[in-house]
Each structure stands twice: as C-alpha cells, then as structure tokens.
Amino acid sequence: MSNYSIKDLEQLSGIKAHTLRIWEQRYNLLNPKRTETNIRYYDDADLKLILNVAMLNANGLKISKIAAMSSVDISQEIIRLTDQSVDHKDQIQALTICMIELDEVRFEKVLSTNILKLGFEETVLEVIYPFLSKIGLLWQTGAINPAQEHFISNLIRQKLIVAIDGQMGNSQGKTFMLFLPEGELHELSLLFSSYLIKKHGHKVIYLGQSTPQADLISVYNMQKPNYLLTVITSVPAGDKVQEYVDMLGREFPKSEIFVSGLQALEQSLSIPSNLRLLSYAKEIKEILLRMEAQTV
Template identity: 65%
Template sequence: MSTYSIKDLEQLSGIKAHTLRIWEQRYNLLLPKRTDTNIRFYDDADLKLILNVALLNDNGYKISKIAGMSGVEMKEEVIKLTEKTLTHDDQINALTICMVEMDEERFDKVLSTNILKIGFEQTMLNIIYPFMSKIGVLWQTGAINPAQEHFISNLIRQKLIVAIDAQIYKGGGKKFLLYLPEGEHHEISILFAAYLIKLKGHKVIYLGQSTPDDDLDSVYNLHQPEYLMTVITTSPSAENVQEYIDVLSERFNNAKIIVSGYQIVGQDIKLPKNVKSLNYIRQVREYLEEMEEVTIEK
C-alpha cells in the first residue's frame, strides 16, 4: 500500500490542500490516518476518492452532492463523464485514476475513446505526454510507486507498437535508424518518433532499448541510413553526454544525427555540424515537414 501526504493529493488531483482540509472538516470526505508520531497520511483508497471527486467537481458537480454519493455511484458518474467530450485535463485525471487502480480495461477505453475523437497523434501530444510528465515527477518524489509507473508505461508502449504496425511502408522517403543508448530504457518518446516518421512515409529501422554499440555499428553499416535518431533520458549521464555526442558524430559522420531527451534539452551541449537537437517530441513532425519542403524546393 502506498501512502500520500496532503501535498501529494494536491499534486495528483489539482485540488489545493487548503480546500481538501475544508472538505475533510465540513463533509467528512477524507479520513486521514496518522503515524505513530502523529503525522497525517492518506492511502490508495483516499487517492482514488479524491481523484474521482476532482473530476466530478471540475465538471459542475457540487461538493455537497459528491459527498453524498456512494463509491459505486461516484465511479459510475466518472465513467459517464470520461465517455463524453472532456478537457484534456479531465482525461489526464481519468488516466491517473486508472493508474492508481491499475485498471487496464478502463485505461484502454479512455485512450481508445480519445484516439477515435482527436486522433492518435493529438492524443499522444495533448493527453499522454502531459500525463507521463505528471506521473514522472510524482514517481521521483515517491508519490506513486514504480509498479504503477511501469504498468502505465507498458500499456502506452503497447498502443504505440500497434499504431506503428498499422503504418505500412510503401517505399521511397528517407531511411531512419532509431535506437536508445546502452543503459537507456525510456522508450515512449523514441517509439512515438518512429510512429511519426513512418506516418510520413519514411522507412524506420528500430533497434529499441539499450542498444549495444557493436549492434548499432552493424545495423548502420548494413542499411546506411541517412538519419540516426536517439533520445537520452538517463544514459549516458550528464557528465558523459557531451563525449557521447562527439563520438557519435565521428562514428556516423555521413548521417544526420537527431538527438533529444532530458540529458540534451536545456543542457549546455555543443552540437557537431551533423547533429541536431529537438527540444520537444512535437518537433519531430515539424522537422519532417521541413525535410519535405527542402525536397520540393530541390
């Protein structure tokens, strides 16, 4: 069982801690537990409750009415709402509830509904990425546990793989080799890049997580791609990333190398001539469109 402070509940739900305390006193909405040293804390059931309350309250339900609902009634109302057109924040809140409950069926339904309404790309950019950023921060602060983070990441990864497989390469375009460096396992961004590149009609050679240098060399020499792309989130580390980029540039000096990720964005990295950094994953589409414009001009 995970435990949460009232600040954790505030970050997860968007409801101010002061408001939560008022609701505790006025409606007995939450019943905090206490440690042996008398420090207040909340459990998974409290988090699920407050996430449902936040979603209902944001959509016009009065707190007095919400407080009178049973758990089953509250969940039914939330399900009805998430099947309607809601704001992106509401959908992110709904996904957070699914994460806490580890409800795969409900998570899949929320995602599928959004994909049908606004398309896969916009669902990724406007819902999944903000959601992933939110849970990434919460995981680092201990507000959610690694199992919950892995559960969600794997479900999103499955969606991405299905979307990529649906894009049939018909020949032509450029050749992209996508990979993650040895020790790097954060795959969501590089998978989404693969989807966008394939969607634009280019060929994608995907090596995936933690690619050994020898494997990268072998595949590059075999396919001779025009573009090499990677995302560096944790590996190599900040103190080694400049050297890694420099060596990468020299090893593949005939390719255009595209890099992104936490260890790149906003860091003081000197990029060689054949290396370009992208600050945000949405820039992948922009970069591909710029490539098309250059090709048309030629």
C-alpha cells in the same frame, strides 16, 4: 500501500491544501491517519477519492453534492464524464485513476475513445505525453510503484506498436535509424517517432532499447541511413552525455542526428555540427513536414 502528505495530494490532484482541509472539516470527505508521532497522512484510498472528486468538481459538481455521493455513484459519474468529455485534462485524470487502480479494461476504453475522437497522433501528443509527465510527478512523490508504472507503460507500448504496424514505409523516402543508448530502456518516445516517420513515408531501421555502440556502428555501416534519432532519458547521465553526443557526431559525420530526452536537454552541451537537439515531441513531425515541402 503508500502514504501521502496533504501536499502530495495537492500536487497530484491540483486542489490546494487549504481547500482540501476545508473539505475534510466541513464535509468529512477525507479521513487522515496519524503516525505514532502524531503526523497526519493519507493512504491510497484517499488519493483515489480525491482524484475523482477533483475531476467531478472541475466539471461543475458542487463539493456538497459530491460528498453526499456513494463511492459507486462517484465511479459511475467519472465513467460517464470521461466518455462524454473532450477536455484533455479530464482524460489525463481518467488515465491516472486507471493506472493507480491497475484497471486495464477501463484504460483501454478511455484510450480507444480518445483515439476515435482525436485521432491517434493527437491523442499521443495531447493526452498520452502530458499523462507521462504526470507519471514523473507521481514517481517523485512516491504515489505509484514500479508495477503500476510498468503496467501503464506496457499498455501504451502495445498501442504504439499496433499503430506502427499499420504504417507502410516508402522505398523512395529517406532512411532513419532509431535507437536508444546502451542501458537506456525508456522506449515510448522512440516508438512514437517511428510511427510518425513511417506515416510520412520514410524507412525506419529500428534498433530499439539499449543499443551497444559497436552494434550501432555496424548497422550504420551496412545501411548508411540519412538520419539518426535517439532519446536519452536516464542513460547516459552527467558528464557521460557529452561523451555520447561527441561519439555520435564523430562516428556518423555524414548523417544528420536528432537527440532528445531529459538528460540531453537539461545540460549545456557542446553540440556537433551534424547534431540537433529536439526539445519537444512535435518537433520531429515539424521536421518531417518540412522535408515533404522541400520535395514538392
């Protein structure tokens, strides 16, 4: 069980701490505990409640009405609202609640409903990616544990793999080699890139997580791909990022290389002439569309 300050609840729910205190005093909405040194804190149940309350309040329900509702009524109203709403923020909040509660059935329903309404691509770009950013915030505050993060990441990974399997590459298209640096395991962005590339009729050589440099060079020499794409989220880090980027430019001079990820984007790197940094998910789609326009 995690403990949260009122500032944590503010960050996670979007409700100002001042407002939370008013709700607590006026409506007895929250029941803070105290440490042995008399410092107030909130638990998992308080977090789940305030996430639900924030979503209902954002959709027009008065706080006085919400405070009078039972926990069952609140849950039912959240489900009804999620099923009807097309607002991305509501869907992200719903996914967050599913993750905290480890509710796979509800997660599947929320995601499937979004895919039916928006299509798979827009669901990933407008709902899943912002949701993953929120997971990062939850990590920073200690609001989720590794099991919850792994639970939700694996469910998203399964959806991406199914979507990729539904796409057929084109022998007339370009060849992309996708990989993560050795030690890097954050695969979701790479999987989505694979989906987009195959959807646009190109061939994907997918090497996946933690690809050793020797293996990368070996496959490259056999396949001679037109493009390489990698994502550096956590490994390598620090000065090692520049070394890795330099290696890519040096070892694969005849291919265009796309690099994204937190570690690459947060540093001032010296970029080899055949390498390009991608700062957001839609950029790979824009590149693919420009490639199509050039072949028309």
